[in-house]
Amino acid sequence: MPELRVVQDGLWCVDHRDFSVGGLALGTRTTLVRRPGGGLACFSPGPLTPAHLGEIRAVGEVTDVVIPNQLHNLFTENAAAAFPSAKVYAVASIRRKRPALRIDEELGDRVPAALADTFDMLPLDGARVVDERVFFHPPSKTALGVDVAFNIRNATGFFRFAMWLNDANDKLCMTRLGKAQYLDDHAAAARSVDRICDAWDFDRLVVSHGEVYEGGAREALREAYGFGRA
Secondary structure, eight states: OOOEEEEETTEEEEEETTOOBTTBOOOEEEEEEEOTTSOEEEESOOOOOHHHHHHHHHHOOEEEEEEOSTTSOTTHHHHHHHSTTSEEEEEHHHHHHOTTSOOSEEEOSSOOGGGTTTOEEEEOTTOTTTOOEEEEEGGGTEEEOSSSOEEEOSOOHHHHHHHHHTTOBSEEEOOHHHHHHTOSOHHHHHHHHHHHHHHOOOSEEEOSSBOOEESSHHHHHHHHTGGGGO
8 A cells, every 4th residue: 555645736745653752653754745846855754664765756856855853863864865866954953963964954044045946944942952943835835844743633542541641632732741841932932833823824734743734724833832822
């Protein structure tokens, strides 16, 4: 069965549902976006198998590998090796953690010039642990996030209990653990999310953990950070 899932024309995801974090099957997600020249930008690559790579190559050549936060760096080396001609973009904090990793350009406060024909980009402030950059793809009205929010749906068993403890079942949110460990300044993070939501007209939000949020994502993301405006 094909695992490269079409989300919209020019936008694909690979859902790595068995990927575990701390013993919990939080999953992770590889996202691919068609660029105007025909190449593919690969966001936050996960554990891509030979089958995944074959499906990706069947739809186009990966020209860009983007690592938008420092926690999602585990599979960067594998992706760089699988797509040797691709340019690797990553947040600077990854270079400090993994100095031997190939990074061709660091992600700053503005979208890299070479990606500006396809995306906009803003940093998630108040979150030094994740050091995240959120991207926007205007043609598909899609925001591309990583850990800016979780969207766990229909969890069962112990996983559902763990998400209940995190106040994270069946809604777009930042988990309790995420608020404590990822965000060092809740108010700054909320202001940053407001800036993202004011700047971009997106209906869809791709996150790494849980489901892609379809329809009304901008309002849902703003609401998810209500804790930072109290």
